[in-house]
Amino acid sequence: MNISDTEIAWSILQKAGYSRTHELPEADVVLLVTCSIREKAEQTIWNRLKHLTALKKRCQKHKPLLKIGVLGCMAERLKTKLLEQEKLVDVLAGPDAYRDLPRLLSLGYRGQRASNVLLSLEETYADVMPVHQTPEGHSAFVSIMRGCDNMCSYCIVPFTRGRERSRPLSSILEEVRMLSDQGVKEVTLLGQNVNSYRDFSEQHFICSEGSTQLSRGFKTVYRTKQGGLLFSDLLDKVSQIDPDMRIRFTSPHPKDFPDEVLQLIQERRNICKQIHLPAQSGSSRVLHAMRRGYTREAYLDLVENIREIIPGVNLSSDFITGFCGETEEDHQETLSLVREVGYNVGFLFAYSMRKKTHAYHRLQDDVPAPVKQRRLEELISVFREEAAKVNMALIGSTQLVLVEGESKRSSEELCGRNDGNVKVVFPKTDLPIQPEKPQMVPITSGDYVLVKVNYGQHDNKIELIWLCLLSLVVNPAAGF
Ligand code: SF4
The missing domain is CATH 3.40.50 (Rossmann fold)
Incomplete structure (x- = not known):
């Protein structure tokens, strides 16, 4: 953001x-x-x-x-x-x-x-065309909404960024079209709660059929919103602009994943099969204290449903260790959730209390800092083990990789990401532009390359790095 x-x-x-x-x-x-x-x-x-x-x-x-x-x-x-x-x-x-x-x-x-520092109920900067500044110019963030209404008990965002409001669909489409014309190959739709997107702008207010988009077993702290264009409408329209442009989105909330959204992700080849599904904890008791609106069971049911509709989907998540009142048993439940789901990327933090939040006023920050830290380290270690298993399963497969540029490790190597957002490192080499033509071209950032994964190794981070052999894909459709 x-x-x-x-x-x-x-x-x-x-x-x-x-x-x-x-x-x-x-x-x-x-x-x-x-x-x-x-x-x-x-x-x-x-x-x-x-x-x-x-x-x-x-x-x-x-x-x-x-x-x-x-x-x-x-x-x-x-x-x-x-x-x-x-x-x-x-x-x-x-x-x-x-x-x-x-x-x-x-x-x-x-x-x-x-x-x-006035907060607004309407401001989405819809008419401000951002000056995109990614170093390589092939991927861009597009803000689709601002603020958040969820009021999770630990979170300062609703107080610093205000109420949730969505940018009108027409202005998002205009920006994505402009990016496509500029040769951008990957767009990440951005917001605190992207999948609760609702465009209530005048022309769409009456024609919507969407009454609710909540996932089964989830609830909100606010009254369910009615009408407007939904996230599935937005994904549908954005993914049609340029079939060779990858679409990602972050950060969603697990409560807003109805089947229509999941089916669309499965159907459209340019919507990446990677979903960020912030869990925060594996204990229903802690989730209740966090006011997340779901239980461990509802979260796991959602994971099962996602995997049923999108086989092979990659899942990533956020977790907080040492939230108010978290016991060793709660912590073990979090570790077991991570083992059960098997994420490939995680954003893991020890809890730090923020003023103004519900937790600050009503709960006690009673887990000592060294315990929070120890639990965090245990969580990182379990995450790494599980991520390694998920990523090792790619060995032997062929992946379509969007090239980002030179690898940090060597000027002889390039790196990019596959559809599941796993980093791939491979030798810098010239390739034939088409298999039957002798003309060789260097691979540059923004190219799609087909990569045969034949080796995997641990990075310092949770993800893995792959060393691979490849071919250049002129038309990405061939590689999906
Ligand atoms: S954690 Fe996310 S969903 Fe919860 S209040 Fe903060 S921004 Fe909103």
Whole structure:
């Protein structure tokens, strides 16, 4: 989301006449796009701010107008502390106030500390075409909604990013078409809760048939929404724009996976067969305390249903260890859930309590830090074992890989990702453009290559790296 927010803020600033530099000493304005989801993310920004403030003092003579700004969730959460107590920043803009950046900066130049952290019920930046800035230019994030209504008891997002609202379908389609024209090969639809997407814009409000899209056994803390265009409508339309453009989405909530969405993922060859399914815990008791709206059993039923409709699908997840009241037994249930499901990627964190949340007001952060850490390490280790099994099963298979660029390990190797989002590393070589033609071409980022997986090894991370042999696919349809 922060990458996407940066692209939106940058588009607004570009229109106001600002140009971008990647060299800090050249900058007249330094803006940090921030995250409040965990204590550690905020600490990183505090350190960065102190470093920047020291730099500003040192540069006072030759750069008297240097301005420092904080955008996003930390601006929303810590306005007074940032602006009035610590006096570390000149400009603050919350996630719904990026349109106001040019005005805030101009106030900053007049010597005022300026801020706008108002949250909106409508702002989706639908008419702002983001300035996409992926290094290789072949993949892009497209924001489809903002905010969240779920109010999970540990989560600060509903307080920093506001209520859930979806960007109109027409504006999403326009952006995806533009990206396709620019040669982008992979789009990730982005939001806090992408699969609860509902476009209520005027022309669609009456014609919708969707009354509910909840997965079986799941419930919400808010009244079920009615009408509007649903996530399945969006996926359907987006995936038809360019059949050679891969479609991914993140982050979904398990509650919004009705069969229509799953069947569409199965049917469309360009919608990746990889689903992020944040579980957070394997214990129904802890899930209840987290206010996730499902039990372990309902989650496992959903996994079974997904695997029935999309055989071979890759699943990834998020987990929190040491949430309020989590016992050893609860922790063991989480480990057993990870073993039972077999994810190939995981985002695993020790719980850190955030002010304003339901847990902060009502629950006790009673799991000692060393216990949280130990449970996290155990979870990582089980995750790695299971991910290794999932990825090792690819040995001997042929995978369609979208090339990202040079591998970090060697300039003699390239890397990319398969449909299931597994990283693949293979030798850099020229290939015949078509099997029957002798003309050889180098493989470049944005190409699709067919890769025979013949070797797998552990990376430092949870995923595996593959060393492979391959052929170049001019028309990806041949490779699906
Ligand atoms: S679904 Fe829960 S965890 Fe995710 S953003 Fe919303 S409140 Fe936070």
